[in-house]
Amino acid sequence: MNIRSVLIERKDPNSSTIQSTSGILIEEKYVLLTSHIMHNFLQEDKELVENIEPGKLNIYEKRPVKFHVVWKNQGNDVIFKTKTANLYAMFKCENLNEFCKNDFKDWLLADNNINIKKFVSVFIILTITDTVPDQDILKSILHSWLINISSINIKKCDKLFCVSTPFGDRSFLNSYTEGIVSTQLKGSNLFLSDCTSAPGCEGGLAYVKSLPVGIIISAFNWWRKDWVGLTFIADIRPIIGQLISSAEKNCIRLESELSFENCLAQVNCGTNWGTCILLSKEKGIFLTNSHVIQDNHKIRLRWNDKWAVADLIYKTPNDSVFDVAIIKSNAFSQYMTLPKLDPTFCKIGDPVYCAGYPLLSTTTKPEGITVTHGIISAYQDYMLKTTCCVYPGFSGGGVFNLDGNLLGIIVSNTRLNESSVTYPKYNMAIPFGAVAKIVFDYLRTNDPKELNKLKVNNSEAEREWWRLEGKL
Numbered sequence: 001m002n003i004r005s006v007l008i009e010r011k012d013p014n015s016s017t018i019q020s021t022s023g024i025l026i027e028e029k030y031v032l033l034t035s036h037i038m039h040n041f042l043q044e045d046k047e048l049v050e051n052i053e054p055g056k057l058n059i060y061e062k063r064p065v066k067f068h069v070v071w072k073n074q075g076n077d078v079i080f081k082t083k084t085a086n087l088y089a090m091f092k093c094e095n096l097n098e099f100c101k102n103d104f105k106d107w108l109l110a111d112n113n114i115n116i117k118k119f120v121s122v123f124i125i126l127t128i129t130d131t132v133p134d135q136d137i138l139k140s141i142l143h144s145w146l147i148n149i150s151s152i153n154i155k156k157c158d159k160l161f162c163v164s165t166p167f168g169d170r171s172f173l174n175s176y177t178e179g180i181v182s183t184q185l186k187g188s189n190l191f192l193s194d195c196t197s198a199p200g201c202e203g204g205l206a207y208v209k210s211l212p213v214g215i216i217i218s219a220f221n222w223w224r225k226d227w228v229g230l231t232f233i234a235d236i237r238p239i240i241g242q243l244i245s246s247a248e249k250n251c252i253r254l255e256s257e258l259s260f261e262n263c264l265a266q267v268n269c270g271t272n273w274g275t276c277i278l279l280s281k282e283k284g285i286f287l288t289n290s291h292v293i294q295d296n297h298k299i300r301l302r303w304n305d306k307w308a309v310a311d312l313i314y315k316t317p318n319d320s321v322f323d324v325a326i327i328k329s330n331a332f333s334q335y336m337t338l339p340k341l342d343p344t345f346c347k348i349g350d351p352v353y354c355a356g357y358p359l360l361s362t363t364t365k366p367e368g369i370t371v372t373h374g375i376i377s378a379y380q381d382y383m384l385k386t387t388c389c390v391y392p393g394f395s396g397g398g399v400f401n402l403d404g405n406l407l408g409i410i411v412s413n414t415r416l417n418e419s420s421v422t423y424p425k426y427n428m429a430i431p432f433g434a435v436a437k438i439v440f441d442y443l444r445t446n447d448p449k450e451l452n453k454l455k456v457n458n459s460e461a462e463r464e465w466w467r468l469e470g471k472l
Helices: 037-042 044-048 092-104 115-117 135-149 238-245 430-444 448-454 459-467
Strands: 003-011 018-026 029-036 065-074 080-092 108-109 121-127 159-164 175-184 191-192 203-209 209-216 221-223 229-236 264-269 272-279 283-287 299-303 306-315 327-329 350-356 370-379 385-386 397-400 406-415 424-433
Touching: 003 159, 003 203, 018 037, 018 065, 018 108, 018 209, 029 037, 029 209, 037 121, 044 350, 065 121, 065 370, 065 459, 080 092, 092 238, 108 115, 135 209, 135 238, 159 209, 159 229, 159 272, 209 238, 229 238, 264 283, 272 350, 272 406, 272 430, 306 448, 350 406, 370 424, 406 430, 424 430, 430 448
Parallel strands: none
Antiparallel strands: 003 018, 003 065, 018 029, 029 121, 065 080, 080 121, 108 221, 159 175, 159 203, 175 191, 175 370, 191 229, 203 209, 209 229, 264 272, 264 299, 272 283, 283 327, 299 306, 306 327, 350 370, 350 397, 370 385, 385 424, 397 406, 406 424
């Protein structure tokens, strides 16, 4: 089946500017794209949007709206192939429509324009000029696409690659980027990926196991005013499935086979929240960051939609090199999985995962942990740096190698002192090997005094930790 990523261009009728975005060309007859390029158009015709019935193809019968569809022939990096296309139809994805109404309150998308969120669930279908529009033919083509991808099971941490046109510029036509499936947002067909993208990539294709199963929904995203460095991708199957009345219109839950999926829990304390790592199933001992635990506040743990109260055993002072705390709860630890805790040698360039419970609020609910992929960028006895994407809620989470060994405890991403800008792909963790003996001695003796050894005096380490940081 002929499905490819293309560039869509449209001249703004109110100016001489060219608006552009990515799209998906299907059998060189139809183009599927998100509503980004039509944002101003939809703003001007609010009645049109209100009359789009979710899950139904709404044929556009007003004044003609024309586009240019641009792509390159296979093996030709020079000659652009351009065809004219017309606006044919619009539709709203049902579950995305419901999700956007209720669960997008903490997010700013694309160009930081809050109004764009109103149109996230709206999709556009164009017809190439020499194609006679026919709903039955369109649905037959979509059905063939759906059959080709219906059997694939998308798993957390699956590798994916995206093909799109960053910045909507012909110079970047058909750019490839790679990442992993990081998490799914509960109750929707949206998942997040650490695949690099930029404005203009919206509407691009996402491939898992070499099959075109996703469409880029938003490339540049903020959560509570923090740029998260993640890309919103929608599983395409519920989107096209609803148009052909297929059972595939229902949300598809991500599977997970990660060895460290069930060794992490969410921890809440006062206004803070983060992640904690299971150290002992029998004793219910968890490791997290000291800065997550607020003084004189109840500590609550959440795992697998179950809540429990935890006790504080020890936390390092605020001026300590190692930002760690030990907490205890037996409520569900026996049902969790202990991570691999053997201190493991690692070196710069080694691939790693960062895992935790970020982006949590009353509205945003990822399915289980969120995982991002990168490499070890620097390593010292007291600090581990990675290029994984980390952001609020990752504090106390784990850095794992590909075998699931715990390498570090995430502390912070980077924030420059002179600005409030954070850099999620420059982050720091405590090497587990630096605290392992102390932690194991405590687990063996049950003596909290052993944990006082976590208060380390090291002027070089202090300078390094306090120079660049943004607590999560």
